[in-house]
Amino acid sequence: MRERTLTPTSYLVLGLVEQLGPCTSYDMKKLARSSIGMFWSFPHSQLYAEPARLLADGLLAEEREDGGRRRRLFRLTPDGARALADWRATPTEEIGEVRDEGLLKLFFSDTTDVEAIRTLAANQGKWHRERMNYLIELRAAYRGNATPAQLAVLELGLRWDRAAVDFWNELEVDPTSANRS
């Protein structure tokens, strides 16, 4: 077992299981949605598919509940814990990327159609404002029971959204400017 190269999704699952202790896919889903979801989203089916692979790799172990729903509980194996530790100790040689369809549209926008750019900007700004508010609530709710590192990640999310709000707002005001900072 364990011939394949693990993907970020693999470590995401391993990390979630480590934090939660024995847990179901649904537990992972809940935690992911209220924390790293913003940086690494995925449909919930991944949280069934990936644990199955990790099981085959010997990095997770599974036990089924006896009673009622006989849900599957996953937990880290020693190998799994080691894989996670190795990953943490390895410097990341890649830089992240911002995948934003709104920016794609802006990039390919028709320069002469000022109104379209304005509409796009207004719309994108709205989404970022909404998420910013959500993250602020989240931060208030988490203060205390999250690690400093997790709060830091949240904080960068907030800064990103604030930068985006400013950016789209400036563009809405003056769609032809290059927004020099």
Add this chain to the structure above:
Amino acid sequence: MRERTLTPTSYLVLGLVEQLGPCTSYDMKKLARSSIGMFWSFPHSQLYAEPARLLADGLLAEEREDGGRRRRLFRLTPDGARALADWRATPTEEIGEVRDEGLLKLFFSDTTDVEAIRTLAANQGKWHRERMNYLIELRAAYRGNATPAQLAVLELGLRWDRAAVDFWNELEVDPTSANRS
């Protein structure tokens, strides 16, 4: 033809072809790398696979060079131009996401291992500083022959990298702080 739902990659290719006029996959690659690559990266093989699909969809047309290498030149069909225009006119109902493995590592980092966080932060900061410098060069080179919208996208890239540089730097100085802004 044209039953499938187009993906962002589809519009990326359509947009590139529109900007370039008749062009090869390699031309697209060059343009993409020096512009939107930072927001939407992909291996070059996508620039062969996707045009093939768009061809089947009737959104691109192809002609082969007569001489020498007989390269494939793609150009927009009227249907392709229309698809692009429709996309531009449709508001984006999704918000972009930041996929950054470094942030994943931070999120799952061992809070007690301050040194590991410091190393991660130093490393991530370095990447963002490097790309920031690259983007600054790019901006200087582009001033004049890029559209305002394209310069704006570049500008947001710069702001993002600057925010990331600050963030990782603060974290390197004080790995236990939550970096409140």
Add this chain to the structure above:
DNA sequence: GTACGCATGTAAACGGTTACATGATTTG
């Protein structure tokens, strides 16, 4: 003229998304 890097392309395998499906809880 040979070596190296740029340019061009293809194929297979795998991960991720979409869609479907249904048993359990809660709410009114």
Add this chain to the structure above:
DNA sequence: CAAATCATGTAACCGTTTACATGCGTAC
């Protein structure tokens, strides 16, 4: 107790990635 929503899971399709392959220019 009916309806809605939460919780849990599977399967197929398709896009993306990885890997391989090789022709063409250019510099030395």
